[in-house]
Amino acid sequence: MADDTSRKRKVRGKKITASREQKDGRKAKKQLARTASNAGERNGDSPLSDPETVVPEPFVETDAVRSLRDRINGWLEADQPVHLIGPTGCGKTALALSAAAERGRPVVWLNGDEAVDTAALVGSHAGGERYEENDQFVSGVSKKTEIVRERWVDNPLSVAVREGATLVYNEFSRSDPAAHNVLLSVFEEGVLERPGKHGDDRTIDVHPEFRAILTSNDVEYAGVHEQQDALLDRFIGVHVDYYDDETEREIVAAHVDLSEDEIATIVDTTRALRDDLEIVVGTRAAITAAKGLTVFDGNTENDEDGKFDDETLANVFTDVLAPKIAGENGGDIDDLRSQITETV
Template identity: 30%
Template sequence: MTNSIHYLPQHNEVELFRHAAGSRLPVLLKGPTGCGKTRFVQHMAEQLNRPLITIACHDDLTAADLVGRHLIGADGTYWQDGPLTRAVREGAICYLDEVVEARKDTTVVLHPLSDHRRELPIDRTGELLRAHPDFMLVISYNPGYQNLIKGLKPSTRQRFVALSFDYPTPEREVVILCQEAGIDKQTATQLVALGNDLRRLKDQDLEEAASTRLLIYCALMIGSGTPVGDACRACRRSL
């Protein structure tokens, strides 16, 4: 299969993910925002030839949003699977992006899927759903956002094989910008240098570091004809 999702490995994360998938183990991706976690999951789904179901977690995400609920239609009440249940049935990779944003009582539903049982109890229908052999659970979070209110409990965290991500090395980041935005190497090198200067200001004058994603956006604007200074200032304002 031709790979259409570009991903430049940082270390041995591709091999580790493959081994985890082959052993039917859940995976936790840890790293700052915009460093390539979601792109990595998309890449691996293509590599493994598995469907990918992505769930963007948020404060109002409930267990029913994941598992499913009864709905009322023209012919009466019927059950509709949620995205997690569909992934369990179909053998997809289910990716929960920024899982700590979800309510703690919601993430508990992941526990029986992330240990030796690999099953999903659907309380509202009485079904005990055993996961398809190809089902894989992947979650991600940014440790920098952890605080007393929002954090990933050890009882959840220790059920996963953890892969740590960070921003790419400058050399790799230059390659990524050239590849993603089609800009020349000199401009990409200057953008990466600016990004690393801004990252050194993290926790001083900036609330958040300049992510690789933000540098790609800036490079895309420059590639479309936006003056370099205007593009840099527009992206700098999002920090």
Template identity: 40%
Template sequence: MNPSNEISGTREFVITPFFEDIITRTLRYLQAGFPIHFVGPTGVGKTSLALYIAKQLKRKVTIIRGHHELSNKDLLGHYAGVRKKEIIDNYIHTVIKKEQEITPVWVQGQLIEAVKNGHVVIYDEFSRSRPETNNIFLSLLEEKVLPLYGHGKGSFIKCHPEFSIIFTSNPEEYAGTFHTQDALLDRLITIQLDSCDKETEIEILKHKAGLNSCDAEEIVRLVTSLRSYGNGFCPSLRASLMIAAVAKKSKIEIDRENILYQALCMDVLNRPMSQLLPKQHPIKIRELILKEILRREEIK
């Protein structure tokens, strides 16, 4: 978990009509006191969007990363050993007095700090945490109190009126995710995030990688055409950004006939396409990528 005043990278978030609508709706729901849940495949920008929205609320941010070992101890706090203090009195050289003080050390979980002081919490990939861990959010979202299991300093704390939370997750069929209890989903406003439109993806490549419009359009044309072979999400926006960033940094000309550009696209796109078409032979996958690289189809 990571609390911060400044969120790195949010200044570079690219605002287009595609994102403006989602941002406006999300801020409206959060300001009305409801938690938000962004769900969508990897690479569509769920976390970046959540970070940008959190910054607009102008409050401290606490980031929780979901994983299968996350527990109430991480969220609420736990005892981490003891602190020992020993005093030796030898003022009279023939007499030695010893006094020991042993105090258990309590490490406070950051969710407590966030709830008390009205932070914006981003619970990233929350469905990778076990449902029994996420049960703690049921009371927090419904009764606006945080139960303090095993805390020893009261049974609960009241939620700050400006506390907000944004959940993100991949669809449940993704590896490493747990089924989310209906009681938790019923408390969230879920917004489905799909791949951004071509115009937005082009603007992102121009802004983040410093490409001109023509080069950005060519990369988006290629990746979009490969997505059509599957579910429309893979290869993700990350693949486009990788190609754009390496080409810019290494001064590789983005040209269909350029062997260096072809090799770069092969290296970046081979894995996602093999994942998308698992029954295809590796050679066929590479032939397919090359065919799409060389395709003379203008972006619409």
């Protein structure tokens, strides 16, 4: 019988553990990212998650959100992988997870980065596995033989195609395009080949319920790694942008405890800055600014008309957006502050 270590399996991902109790979607996302970077560190985990546990909390559903999600799920139903492309912080990840959950199949999460190679997708050998065979064929004679066998560990793509899961591959375009060669035969021929694995089970037949949703930042998509055309050709591309102001207000309101007027001021400012500034001002920036304003606007609680002091508003947005400027010289931040003050 296999000894104890042989039963432990190492996998690159682990379960998505975001729970309903988590107040902030960002927390869930961070946790998901950690999940992927925990590659191979944990034993006995499967990267499969229950669909009910993957949607970040809070998650707001407006007509705009539902319509996009229906579009994604429609294409998945038509057995087409979907590539969500859009600016930073517009809600791609939350949307992808919500669409994945909607399918009701297990979800496998994968985070793209430079370190993702073919082995990280499909699996690899993970050292030897020791067996002891007790041969008592001849009565009264006991012969023990130790056998060492190479242990193979499947990674998220292998698990997802075998189990018919929905693969959510976040920041897909950050990974090296060469790692994605294995995806071609998955989508084209319904077969996953596991290079490095020998014998009959070198390939896995893709489960009929396997689907994939990929997300990419629109700037990185064009700029970081050019993914091969043959692969991109097989995806449906859904370009997403920032939501309408009503939806953005509802999203921000779901994350912080502020009045309707205050939320409206924050979202209006965010949208004006989005138009005026050259840097990306996402919905995440609006949520972060709202969180800051609950602390820095001293009058928030007694403020009858729900107006923030302009200077506080400008300061908070400057801090929120400051990481986006290179900051090569002090002038950049001053420029940013004065542009924001002007808009406010």
